[in-house]
């Protein structure tokens with residue numbers, strides 16, 4: 059899988075108001091997580107909200123709950139609160155000020171969200 063295919067956040071930016079980073083090379087950590095996610099999807103280990111039946115809807119998966127995919131209208135189903143919502147999905151660092159929600163779009167039909175601390179955000183999104 060090329061870097062160009064892994065990081066294409068144009069639509070995520072449109073939907074969620076993210077800053078878009080084009081063709082950024084993902085770290086080994088992110089590549090690995092996306093590979094694990096793809097394997098889980100292929101194996102049928104990922105459930106969904108009921109609205110992602112090949113009708114063109116874009117699925118959304120949070121790396122904090124990687125076995126649950128939701129449509130745009132069901133994002134509340136994967137919402138987390140409190141300390142978990144301020145914990146980095148990459149390194150586990152808890153930041154009382156909160157983590158930055160980031161997104162990658164490995165394939166057109168899927169947006170993968172993750173909350174990153176400042177240090178991990180710098181590693182995953184070149185600025």
Ligand SMILES: [Zn+2]
Pocket residue numbers: 107108109110128129130131132
């Ligand atoms: Zn839904």
Ligand SMILES: [Zn+2]
Pocket residue numbers: 146147148149150151174175176177178179
């Ligand atoms: Zn981190």
